[in-house]
Structure formats: C-alpha cells, structure tokens
Amino acid sequence: MSFGGAVYIHDFNCFTPLGKDADANWAALVAGYGAIKPRKIGFLDEVYASQIGTSIAEVDEAVGEGRLAYMLSQAMAPILDKHRPTPRTALVLASTKGEIGYLEKGEKKEAELYRLAKKIAAKAGIRTEPIVVSHACVSGVLAINAAKRLIQMNQYDEAIVLAGDELSAFVLSGFQAFQALSPFPCKPFDADRAGVSLGEASACLFLSREPSMFTIRGEGAINDANHISGPSRTGEGLFRSIGTALHEAKWEAGAIEFIAAHGTATVYNDEMESIAFNRLGLSGVPINSLKGYYGHTLGASGLLETVITLKSMQEGILLPTLGFERLGTSQPLNVLGGVTEKKVQRVLKTASGFGGSNAAILIEKIW
Template identity: 50%
Template sequence: MNSTYLSHNNIISSLGFESETVVDKISKEISGLQLVDDPKIVDRPFYSSMIPADALQEAFTKLDIQERHTRLEKMMLVSLDKTLSTSGLELTDRVGLIISTTKGNIDVLDSESSFPKERAYLSELAQRLKNHFRFKTEPLVLSNACVSGILAIAVAKRLIHQDKFDHVFVVAGDLVTKFIISGFNAFQALSEEPCRPYCKTRSGINIGEVAASVLVTKDKNVLVPESVEILGEASCNDANHISGPSRTGEGLYRSVTKALEQTRLSHKNIDYISAHGTATMFNDEMESIAFNRAGLGEIPLNSLKGYFGHTLGASGLLETIIGMHALHRNTLFASKGFRELGVSEPLKIIQQTTSKEIHTFLKTASGFGGSNTAAVFRKIQFI
C-alpha cells in the first residue's frame, strides 16, 4: 500500500499565527492560557486561550475578502490560506477538503448575532470555505466530538488509499463561546486555574480556541522538513456514556492496539505519546488504564492542554501538527502544569522539555459518546 504523509501546516492560536511561532513558544513552556473575565460568556472568571480579535482581523483583512464572515470562518480562512499558498498545489478534482469542528458557527445562535441562524449549519461553513478557495470537489464535514481533528486525518488517509484523491486539505477549528463554556460549567468540569493534566491536584478543564490546517498527501514532492508518514490509525466507540469515558478504557485501548497492528511495530517502538489529557478526573484516569493495558505505561507522554486548553474538534489536528514539529526538532515537550501523578496506573509524564532523538509518536483522542481515535506517525528520513 502506498504511503501517506502530513505536509504543509498552519496553526492560528493565542500563541501565534504560524506553526513555527507556536512551537517555539511551547518549547519555552509558554502557555496561551489567561484569566478571562467576561460576564457575557459566564458569570465568573475562567482560564482560556482566546485568539486576539484585532490580530485575527488584521490577518483576515490581508486576504482582501469583501464578503462578511463569522469569527470561526475568519480563523479557518486565514489558516487554510496559509497552508494552501505554501503548498503551491492546483485545486483539481483530485484534491479534497475536510472540515473538522464540533460546534462550528454556534455563536450565530446568540441573540446579539448579526448573522442568520442558518449560518450555524456545518454544511454552510463548509460551503463558504469551498467557495472562497474554489475547490472543485464537495467538502466533507467531520464532527465527532473531540476526536474530530485526528479522525479527519485518518479519513483523509483512507480517501487517498481508496484513490479518491491525491491530496486532501484538512482544516479544523472551534470557538470559545457562551454555549460551550456554560455547557462545561454545568458539568462542573471547568477549572478555576490553569489545567494540570494527570496531576494529583487537577481540578478540571480549560477551554480554548484555535484553527489549524494541514495537507495530507501521497506525493513526496510536496513534503516539508517536518513532514511525517501516517503508519496506522484506528477508531473505536465503546458507547459507554453520553459524556463519561469507559472505566476500563476499552475504546481507547482498542483504538491504540488496532493502530499499532497496522504499523507492524511493537509498542516499544513508540518514542512518545501525544495524549488527550483534558485534566478532568475521569478522562485522565481512563487514559492511564488504557495506556497500561496496551503496554505503554513507560513511554514518555504529554498533554498539550496546559498551553491551549481543550480546543475541542481542533485539538487532535493542533496536537498532531505540534507532534510533527517535535519529531523534526527531536524534542519532547513538557506536559505543562503537571506536578505529581494523580491516576491509578503509572504514566511517564514529560515534566521538562528535553532534547532526544525521536522517530515515532502516537496521537490519541477521546470524546463524548464513547468516541476514541489513535494514530501513529513516523519521521521521514530525507536523503
């Protein structure tokens, strides 16, 4: 079977509007989380990473688009424009587009929004991206809770292997809104301080916003220095609960083991794990069980939620792009906020950013409804 790669990429976030800029700050353990006090969102201060409105507008203005767009559309347009332009690819009928999001333009349902309610349909979001960039093919929308970002990469790979496309652009994004924050607040899952994944004193989740994009391709001629090969991927829904993860980690365990089977590598060949790590009591505990069931308890592991918070449907893509750069830089990034292990099974949490020769990483994500996805990536050796 032909190989599939991740190539040109971009991140739009509170830490910057270029992947390299964002990764530079993570390497210095700089977090984008800040205390937000906005009664229009929630009636108490909360920690979040939010994209500065003025910086976003400045970047969007450079695109010289006359039509009005929502905040999320602007984020996605800016990110995808950067990835498209650097790739230099012509948008033929062999080039696909996948949009990954959980809630899309959910903010247009607010009473003060000036956009029509129909704009909240995910198909509307997809069509606006397609029309602006003039894709020849119909876009696919992938909205499967918080595994959406990494699942979009897996679907892109499968479409290429099925010879539907030669290249697929994936763009992901979600917002910090009253709807999102109030929902997690109702779960009593919001932390009143920066989140601390896997830590004994963790107290809940932070929510962040980001847009990210990447080119998935079978063409070695359009690769970049940080490109990686997708070795294997798998998804499993354990249907445990509408919001609570499986107590045995069954879905994540099966996703990880199936993804590893595709690679024909041993779990010992994984150099590090870019885990989901939301800093909620149940998620982190579930992951510790699943990873140990899969024999991965001694593999270096981090969660990037301490830098961005949980960016929902964009998190899997965001964290995969950072993983690409981690392999390229031979660097294990610290799991920010971690102090003392607070789960029942052993995990080798990366506590300090460290230089190390690394070639492979495992990316995992878990979400509401029992969804779980895992993917294995390998560094490309350029001659």
C-alpha cells in the first residue's frame, strides 16, 4: 500500500454562538466579542459557558433532528455546496459525547456516536462508511490527521472532516466534579486563571489531493501516559507530538511563525504547554488560545480553532487571547494581547486532553 503525497485544505466553515459561518465568526472575533456568559443549564447552578441560542425542542420541531446533528449540518452545508460527495469521499466525525441530549432523555440508542455519523452521512449523500474519532479533547485535530493519512494511503480521494459537541448538564457536572470550572470567563495562560469555561460549536473542513491554498505539512499524536486527567508535568507527550510533525514536514522548529495553542486556562494544562513549547525553543513565537471567546468546545475545539487559524492566515491578522492580562506560566510565552496585523505562512496547531492525549498539526499557506 502506497503512503504519501501532499494533502490540501480546500474549504472550511464553523457554526458557533458567535456566528452561523466562518465569516460571521471572524467578524465577531476581530471585534473582540466573546460568547461566554452566565448560563443556567439543566439542574446545575449558574455557570460561565458559551451556548448556541436554540433549544433541542426548537431544533426537533424545525428540522426533525437532534440538536448536535443540526449543528453539524449547519457547519457542513457550505462545504457540500462546493464539493459533491463521490464514492471515494470519506466522512470523519469527531465528537467526545455526541448527542448527549438524547441520553439525558433516556433515548440511549439515539445517543450513540456511530448512529449520529450514519445519520449525517446519509443526509449528506456520502456513500462510504463514516469514521468516528472520539479521543477526548484532541478529537478535532486527530480527525484532521486521520483524514490526511487515509487520503495518503489512497483509501479515499477526499475527506469531509466534521466535529461538534453540545453543552449539557451531564458534561458540565463532570468538570464540576474535577473542580475544573472557572468562576469567571476563562483566562488562558493568565496568572489569575482558575479553570475552564465550556462551550459548544461545530466545524468542518474539506481535504483532498488537489492543490489549494493550504497544505498539511506534518502531524503527530503521542500519549504521555501520565494520568487519567492530568497532563505530563514535563510536557513530554506534546513535545513529542510536535517533534513528530516537524520531522514529517522536514522543518526546524524555527520555521513555525505562529502557534494556535490548546490553552484551556487550567493551571496544569497551560503550564504543561509552556514547558513543551520552551523545550522546542518556541517561547518567542506569537501564540494565542481561542478558549476565551468560545470556551472549551471539547471534541470540536481542535477543528474549530484550526478553521479560525486558517481564516487568520487568509486575512493576515492574528487574534489576541481574550481574558489574558499577565503571564502565569513558569516558562516564557509570547501570548498575544491585542489584534496583530501579521502575515504568517507556517503555523502549528496543538491539542491536549484527558488520558494523556496530545496532537499537533503543521499547516502551510502556499499562495
């Protein structure tokens, strides 16, 4: 089986509390809007989170499908308008919890991830069996990496990569049990950070071998096997994930011009990232986290943040880290504090998650 060849990103989109498509999201982000607000969700006390303004009942009545399926369809619609699926089109779906709303209603089968993937594939006219990636908070980045490899292995000619998670009392209560929720909108990399704010979103990319503006130069995913919820204190897994991506790209670390970090605003995650980046000599590279705008959108986060990073590369504008005021990590980082006009060609996107998972992807703008 052959392996290799360039894989390109053609089109991308997202559906979030800040807008119904990538352009609307970009306008909101540049204007400095964030979606994190006090929310009353289910049986829980009020928490800071971001949420799309439709209830599952409204969505069911309007389109006859679950809330997350609706979100995913909205993210994918502009992609399908441009790219008609063929018998060699893959669908790779990333999600941590899928349609968790059905589980809370006692409809267990409807909550199964593969059932959701089959439903989305059928609606989109995709004839191949869908592929589900559910690997904690690295799911979105891993889905891109998996789709790239499947194309390089000639199993598919092109891929629709889709990711989404919805906010629920079930998920929020889990983070509450870890005492990981911030009592105010999250502040990635800040000295006063106190935990995550959760959110919901969906995002979509289209990949193929046909040349386009963006290409994936390298990717990697290494588990640090440190703890079920805590990251490695040395950043080993993330360090090796980035190193693997650099090796494939044949880049030195100095080639990276911008880092789209995971940046959850927990004490341990942001500290771990600072250590990993410094071990690679990346302390001076401009870096941001988008969690202050959207909250942590779980399985969608890596793909959503990749979409916004691609938009950033197109526009020649780097976004600040909303909520950041004063660096709070032991290692230096060049965290952006304001909108910065800067054209970048080579970027690094990272993600880390429960179970010691880490992933990295290197993207280059080639025209």
